[in-house]
Amino acid sequence: DAVVLYGGPADKDKWMNTDGGPLEWKAKDVLTVVPKAGDIRTKLQFGSVQLHIEWRTPEIIDGNGQERGNSGIYLMGLYEVQVLDSYKNETYYNGQAGSIYKQHIPLVNACKPPGEWQIFDIFFTAPGFNKDGSLETPGYMTIVHNGVLIQNHVALLGPTVYSGTPSYWKHADKLPLLLQDHSSPVSYRNIWIRELNNF
Numbered sequence: 001d002a003v004v005l006y007g008g009p010a011d012k013d014k015w016m017n018t019d020g021g022p023l024e025w026k027a028k029d030v031l032t033v034v035p036k037a038g039d040i041r042t043k044l045q046f047g048s049v050q051l052h053i054e055w056r057t058p059e060i061i062d063g064n065g066q067e068r069g070n071s072g073i074y075l076m077g078l079y080e081v082q083v084l085d086s087y088k089n090e091t092y093y094n095g096q097a098g099s100i101y102k103q104h105i106p107l108v109n110a111c112k113p114p115g116e117w118q119i120f121d122i123f124f125t126a127p128g129f130n131k132d133g134s135l136e137t138p139g140y141m142t143i144v145h146n147g148v149l150i151q152n153h154v155a156l157l158g159p160t161v162y163s164g165t166p167s168y169w170k171h172a173d174k175l176p177l178l179l180q181d182h183s184s185p186v187s188y189r190n191i192w193i194r195e196l197n198n199f
């Protein structure tokens with residue numbers, strides 16, 4: 001029951017730039033960030049999902065900390081799972097690869113060296129909202145990185161933000177999946193997603 005979001009160039013029409021224009025990333029056998037082209041998103045929208053996504057940071061190291069192989073996978077376009085070259089690369093603890101950005105630290109650093117393909121299997125439960133806009137149930141995330149559990153059903157505090165305290169605001173039940181352009185030519189491949197019913 002999975003929907004393939006990127007298996008090769010035939011799937012490029014499933015994506016667009018978040019500014020509303022056509023996809024500006026390199027869409028060949030793999031999907032690669034074109035620095036400064038901007039974030040991209042799926043045309044389809046999703047709520048709770050299982051997401052499989054493979055990513056690769058540049059083999060040639062350029063920069064340090066957050067400037068090294070940075071990208072991001074935003075569930076519902078709001079909740080960022082950090083993509084970063086965290087192989088022997090120090091940065092703030094809640095901004096490393098596999099962190100729920102500025103909210104939850106991965107249980108362990110499971111990063112492979114730059115230039116190698118890595119896998120995230122993400123299990124995401126969308127938050128629920130009451131009619132008055134208040135939060136009914138938070139979002140949850142479980143993440144397996146290269147076969148290792150790194151986030152174990154952690155409760156999200158709200159959309160991930162760079163600075164300030166995260167807080168929820170009522171949003172749609174389904175929203176696009178977003179991939180971040182953070183000025184580093186990170187690649188993605190073999191992206192598939194399964195919609196999960198809310199129980």
Ligand code: MG
Nearest residue numbers: 070071072083
């Ligand atoms: Mg990022």
